[in-house]
Amino acid sequence: LRATTLSARIDRYAEDVQNTLPATRALIMQVDPQERPENIMKALERLYFEGDPDQGSSVSKLAGVVLIGEVPLPVVNKSGSRFISMFPYTDFEKKVYLFNPETNTFDFAPGADSPQPEIWHGVIRPPASVTSREGKEMLAKFFDKNNLYHEKDPDFSEFGKNIFFNDFEADAGRRPDI
Numbered sequence: 296l297r298a299t300t301l302s303a304r305i306d307r308y309a310e311d312v313q314n315t316l317p318a319t320r321a322l323i324m325q326v327d328p329q330e331r332p333e334n335i336m337k338a339l340e341r342l343y344f345e346g347d348p349d350q351g352s353s354v355s356k357l358a359g360v361v362l363i364g365e366v367p368l369p370v371v372n373k374s375g376s377r378f379i380s381m382f383p384y385t386d387f388e389k390k391v392y393l394f395n396p397e398t399n400t401f402d403f404a405p406g407a408d409s410p411q412p413e414i415w416h417g418v419i420r421p422p423a424s425v426t427s428r429e430g431k432e433m434l435a436k437f438f439d440k441n442n443l444y445h446e447k448d449p450d451f452s453e454f455g456k457n458i459f460f461n462d463f464e465a466d467a468g469r470r471p472d473i
Contacts, residue, residue, distance in 0.1 A: 339357060
């Protein structure tokens with residue numbers, strides 16, 4: 296594998312995503328671990344509605360986001376229950392959660408019905424701190440294996456045809472809380 300640093304591995308991951316998804320351009324943005332989730336949400340929302348300003352007249356609308364490492368995640372408040380949710384980072388049009396500066400959380404919007412995120416998302420976060428050697432090694436191994444899969448290395452791309460499918464709605468007898 297040609298990448299030796301974690302940064303180079305993330306760049307290679309972005310290239311693999313671009314090569315896998317036609318007409319896709321990956322944009323890597325570094326986020327300070329102390330950044331406020333409200334600001335991250337605003338930046339993603341701007342990319343969704345306005346595209347990347349560095350692209351000039353070529354509008355490239357945000358279609359998905361992958362958070363890598365210890366990116367601050369939003370806390371939502373729904374009927375007094377507070378929990379972490381990616382929803383504020385993926386829902387931009389008929390927002391289900393609105394930022395409340397008094398509580399520094401995203402509160403459930405009155406009258407919000409049929410919550411629907413506009414973009415897909417992923418989170419890549421090792422179980423050890425990203426600032427630790429162990430956390431960095433875990434990320435490096437993940438990105439290396441992911442690249443070997445994309446390069447069709449038989450040790451990482453050929454496997455039995457298995458699938459795990461879980462229908463949360465049927466299992467719970469109702470729609471899951473968002």
